[in-house]
Amino acid sequence: MADQTHSSNTPNELDDYDFELPRELIAQEPATKRTDSRMMVIHRATGHIDHVSVRDLPSFLRAGDAMVVNDSKVIPARLIGYRAQTRGRWEGLFLREENGVAELICKTRGRILAGEEIVIRDPEGRETQKLIVVAESDRGHMLLKPEPNVPWLELLEANGRVPLPPYIRDGQMTSFDIERYQTVYARNPGSVAAPTAGLHITQDLIQRIRTAGVALVSLTLHVGLGTFRPIQTTRLSDHKMHSEYAQITEPVVKRLTSCRSEGGRIVAIGTTTTRTLETAAAAGNGTLVPWTGQTDIFIRPGHQFKAVDVLLTNFHLPRSSLLVLVSAFASRELILEAYRKAIEQEYRFYSYGDCMLIV
16 A cells, blocks of 8 residues: 655655764664663754653653554564575575465575575574475565474574664674564564664653553554665655555554544654554545555655654664655654754664654
8 A cells, every 4th residue: 555645846856865874873782771762852843852861751742642652573584594405504584474485585695496495593503494495476585485384483483583684783683682672562473673763662661651641552563674675766756665564453543533532642653653554544535544454655755644743763774765754744854954963962873773752
């Protein structure tokens, strides 16, 4: 389900969403405590910017607001092994599964052929599982099935590794990342990357937010590579997002509709939450409705937001769909000015970095 809402006079060139980021500002580790992260607060109406910390979040919310989180859980989607025929090293990243056959991005020397056997090693180095190459997918990835047949989620839990983004220690995880590269409210397995704005939230902070009269509700979007893939086209209108599974249930829709009708605001924790809410609103022609399916919505300047009033989000890559989304929510000029100040004041960027609250 793609979003087509845009205006002909909005910035549509990818070059309009570029900036220079010093490499040392890319966070390699999370803050000691989740709520220690800095939080830049951007007031859309005035352009005013505050510099606080995540623990101050409740003071920017109001009684009657509803905070929406993405409860998707990061799965250990990275598999390592070797090709039985050549003994060559093989690495795969699980993307999705249907009827026991999974689509993976595979890295190895040479071309993999249908019928080949892959031997998987668990994190302890033990040979535990075999995979059979079924075919190449229409996306240039490979389709594989376990031999003997076991559920893919079970296979990943036993043999997989958390797939950290390559800009964090070259993608090399430690035991520390198993806990910290996961939100405290994650419960529905399916993401290959964390919905990173939620990494700042703790159970204690949730309790303080609830005490302040703010409701907490959840939806699900399983984060795939499409969210993070660089935009390859020079014009945003030519970019096609990969689809990701999302779900928002009827009880959540009723709660958010009630919140709005009573004057409360919908506070989205992260761009994945935002995309799910706006997908469901588009399905209802501007009214939030229950929705389940594959969304490929690409939110860019000109989009009319129907279901989000406040957004908490991390600092994103230059020339990325996430930066474009945030620019649509505020404005390109305001966001790029905020990013300039973030660099000036040495905010930490990307998954383990600091965040901004746009109100």
